[in-house]
Amino acid sequence: MKTTSLRIDTARLNRRLGELGKRGALAGGGVCRLALTDEDRAGRELVVGWMRELGLEVAIDRIGNVIGIRKGSQDGPPVVTGSHIDTVATGGLYDGNLGVLGGLEVIARLNEAGIATEKPLAVGFFTNEEGARFAPDMMGSGVHQGSMSLEQMLSTVGIDGCTVVDELERIGYAGDVPCGNFEAQAYLELHIEQGPVLEQEGTVIGAVTGVQGISWTEVLFTGTSNHAGTTPMSMRCDAGHAAAELTTFVRGLTREMGGAQVGTVGSIRLEPDLINVIASKAKLTIDLRNTDARKLVAAEQRFYAFLEEIAGKEGVQVEHRSLARSEPVDFHEEVIARVESHAQDLGHPVRRLPSGAGHDAQMFAPNCPSGMIFVPSAKGVSHNVREFTEAEHIEAGGNVLLQTLLELAG
Numbered sequence: 160m161k162t163t164s165l166r167i168d169t170a171r172l173n174r175r176l177g178e179l180g181k182r183g184a185l186a187g188g189g190v191c192r193l194a195l196t197d198e199d200r201a202g203r204e205l206v207v208g209w210m211r212e213l214g215l216e217v218a219i220d221r222i223g224n225v226i227g228i229r230k231g232s233q234d235g236p237p238v239v240t241g242s243h244i245d246t247v248a249t250g251g252l253y254d255g256n257l258g259v260l261g262g263l264e265v266i267a268r269l270n271e272a273g274i275a276t277e278k279p280l281a282v283g284f285f286t287n288e289e290g291a292r293f294a295p296d297m298m299g300s301g302v303h304q305g306s307m308s309l310e311q312m313l314s315t316v317g318i319d320g321c322t323v324v325d326e327l328e329r330i331g332y333a334g335d336v337p338c339g340n341f342e343a344q345a346y347l348e349l350h351i352e353q354g355p356v357l358e359q360e361g362t363v364i365g366a367v368t369g370v371q372g373i374s375w376t377e378v379l380f381t382g383t384s385n386h387a388g389t390t391p392m393s394m395r396c397d398a399g400h401a402a403a404e405l406t407t408f409v410r411g412l413t414r415e416m417g418g419a420q421v422g423t424v425g426s427i428r429l430e431p432d433l434i435n436v437i438a439s440k441a442k443l444t445i446d447l448r449n450t451d452a453r454k455l456v457a458a459e460q461r462f463y464a465f466l467e468e469i470a471g472k473e474g475v476q477v478e479h480r481s482l483a484r485s486e487p488v489d490f491h492e493e494v495i496a497r498v499e500s501h502a503q504d505l506g507h508p509v510r511r512l513p514s515g516a517g518h519d520a521q522m523f524a525p526n527c528p529s530g531m532i533f534v535p536s537a538k539g540v541s542h543n544v545r546e547f548t549e550a551e552h553i554e555a556g557g558n559v560l561l562q563t564l565l566e567l568a569g
């Protein structure tokens with residue numbers, strides 16, 4: 160279907176991004192809206208209010224996913240768009256939020272233009288996409304699309320000792336709509352790239368080809384706390400040193416494997432965490448990712464082997480547990496090609512690229528034609544209070560979203 164003349168109201172979309180960004184605003188700029196916190200509740204209330212103003216029929220499911228549906232001239236499964244509104248603790252205005260508010264902007268423009276689509280349209284925000292407070296990431300959309308168990312996710316304990324089910328109850332978003340088999344006609348998500356590729360190339364639109372595999376592991380080294388001054392080096396069982404060796408190993412592993420392999424140690428917590436005490440415990444997280452499924456398994460196997468090796472050398476105990484694991488996902492050619500052609504019709508430079516970050520879209524991909532639209536991140540920065548995307552890029556992404564959704568919904 161050719162591109163129509165309808166365009167989004169970019170000023171309104173930017174205003175709403177700013178409004179939502181006030182829920183959990185950090186003093187020096189940026190946003191902290193961790194999943195199921197009071198800030199998340201405030202953001203949810205604001206967005207649900209906008210959904211209702213737009214005449215959407217709002218449903219809240221048992222893991223707190225919120226889906227607003229706009230009827231079509233026909234019944235049947237909706238074309239779904241959306242993303243997440245939870246952020247990491249040092250987040251920005253755009254990660255996730257742009258996809259949800261971009262979807263609402265499309266609805267607003269269709270309402271104003273009096274356009275009815277054949278198929279219903281739905282805009283959703285999914286609980287705990289980030290996984291920063293409660294692992295795994297993409298929890299809400301994973302349950303929504305049947306790849307994660309509702310019961311298991313509800314009982315998940317977060318980094319602060321709270322459970323998902325208690326926090327859902329506490330913020331009033333433990334919905335009663337069953338989840339796990341929501342049928343979507345198609346799924347399309349607008350999102351910032353969160354990397355440097357589009358900006359470096361001067362490309363405005365990314366027609367996303369898929370998402371790389373993700374492997375999160377929590378490791379606990381248990382040594383012996385002892386006096387930092389009196390304990391001979393040969394007698395130490397230093398959990399802190401084991402953690403440092405592992406951190407260095409992860410960086411070396413990515414260098415040796417090269418290609419798309421990335422590895423991050425994002426959190427290290429020592430006990431008792433004191434200047435003159437050899438650490439008895441070290442709890443750390445490892446995030447390994449690769450676009451190639453077999454190489455990701457190879458990286459994991461080398462990582463697990465090293466755990467045993469360093470534990471033996473340092474004389475510490477080691478335990479580990481998986482916090483998240485998803486295979487690489489391919490999006491659907493029919494959706495990717497539509498994003499490309501509308502970007503071209505709208506006069507925007509476009510290219511195909513894989514996503515380095517995980518997204519809710521990857522949970523829909525096994526079940527329906529799915530895809531994503533990327534817009535540039537300034538300096539490739541994200542998961543950082545300095546996250547920024549130019550208004551003209553938001554406009555371009557929003558218009559490609561509008562045109563592609565119109566085509567998918569008929």
Ligand code: HGY
Nearest residue numbers: 288289290296516517
């Ligand atoms: O970790 C990720 O890739 C996403 O931001 N949850």
Ligand code: MN
Nearest residue numbers: 254255288518
């Ligand atoms: Mn995101």
Ligand code: MN
Nearest residue numbers: 247254289542
């Ligand atoms: Mn994110």
